[in-house]
Amino acid sequence: MNVYNDACDVLNPRTGLRLDEIPAHDPFIFTDKTTQTYYLYTGGSPELHGMERYGVLAYKSNNLKEWEGPFVVFEVPDDVWANPQHGAWAPEVHLYKGRYHLFVTLHNNDKALQGEGHGGFPLQWRGTVIAVADSLLGPFEMTKRDTPIVSEQLMTLDGSLYIDEEGSPWMVYCHEWVQTADGTVEAIRLKEDLSDRSSSAPIHLFNGSSAPWDNGDLLSDGATSAYVTDGCQLYRTSNNRLIMLWSTYNKGSYVQTIARSTTGTLEGPWEQLEPLVHDDSGHGMLFQTFEGEWRLILHSPFSMPQSRSKLYEMTDTGESFIVKTTASRYMETF
Template sequence: MIKRKDLYIRDPFVVPVPNEKIYYMFGTTDINCWNDEKATGFDYYKSSDLENFEGPFIAFRPDKNFIWDKNFWAPEVHKYNDMYYMFATFFADGRNRGTQILVSEKISGPYRPWSIEPVTPKDWMCLDGTFYVDENGEPWMIFCHEWVQIYDGEICAVRLSKDLKTTIGNPITLFKASSANWTRSIKKIKDHECYVTDGPFIYRSEEGKLYMLWSSFIENNIYAVGISLSRTGKITGPWVHSENPIFAGDGGHGMIFKTFEGNLTLAVHTPNKRKEERPLFITLEKSVLNDTL
């Protein structure tokens, strides 16, 4: 067993499996995910109490035909039409960073490539695709158009085909990082202030309100999580933002899940320091989303 405080992972994504009474936790597990060394793949961990974990277990290892070999980041696993789909970020020399979709018949994998190459635009630098099915049953991916290309990072959305193999139509820009009052520029390049968008996650409350968690930076380049609300309850917005982040403790890339006891829980990694990241789980009061926006 590995204690939560000793477990290295960035971008934790927790999937409760009720019939097993087990939480599956995916995330960025390569220590070398930031440099030019070849990435290994993705692992996952299992826990019954979110404090003691078994693993790592192999979720994905690329074969020789896989086009990506670096920056294996932020895998999310979503059940859809009785299959399990992994949305993950990849990079390779000569290509822009992007999100590709993998698939498995079982939550435990192994996962294999599914989408027709990336489902983010090939000429964009992108990351952190997440999955959402709208009120009409249409699948969408929400993702980040990176600040490294456009200075002021954006959260975008694009419709997916029913089989999640490819996209339908062009991406829609939902908002820019600087549109939230709590974000701060991390640096200035060529007279451009640079604002980060990371880790969008969509959550619909029991009252039917549509929220988005996403990460950026506050003063002193501290990583934080903010929350936004769709005024229409639709993924296309318009979106309004909290005045302050809901987590500002040098951590981020948040997602929300419910424990087997019914507790609404925020998962983040902290600190946001390379090779020191650990998963953190924070119980949320049901009113916290309404009180924030």
């Protein structure tokens, strides 16, 4: 049963939905030029969507204005390390070697890790898995079922695919502030078929505290301070500059920010640029329209069920990406 509106009832997909009618967290858009269709992915839950277990939902559109859905493309199975009742975060889908690969963060709150989490939060299994399908609407099947891609002893999240200059695949991900207090962005080389991590050790890219404007405030009551790292995704500008979107908090509010590799390589070093969007907004990603124009999609506010996707027109300056048109003005053009 859907507890807040009919727009997200997985038993009854609808047409003609606007983005402000679709509850969404950590939105990701895949542009399918072959069919001239945009696919929007977000997490799905029993409480909000009438699902029996957590998973991933998709909506589709040919104009970014009207959407059809939701469609269930992945559900956490019973015979894996994750608990199907404990969450599915930050889905994203990439076309790699002719198949579609879903990256999504799963959880098992019953599998405790040693030690005490920052701010008294529990330490437990949390990490990104990869699932594969032949269709953008799934069903996606996990490639590795016994543990997350990154070591289960590390609380990690928001894994994203990156292909380096030699064509080798990596997963860029965040190491959870709950375990580290100062969250990090790291990367690990994947096997060529994306079935698992390689034998190489992870590399450290930067800490959440690297953002000079971030004061470390997390909780609204001020009781806990931490440096959050969320939603890391990488892109190339027209001048081949390597850019990373990521999110954190500033003065207790979620922020969409951006970093740039000074060497143009994954290893960095990384310099922190001015945030793109404030106002409790973040975990965004960039995509190009059918016409080749850049857009940013993110969610705001942070908390569900109020959270909605917002679109921004972006400009590729060659050195970075900047916001061209605010979400409210851009949506008015529809």
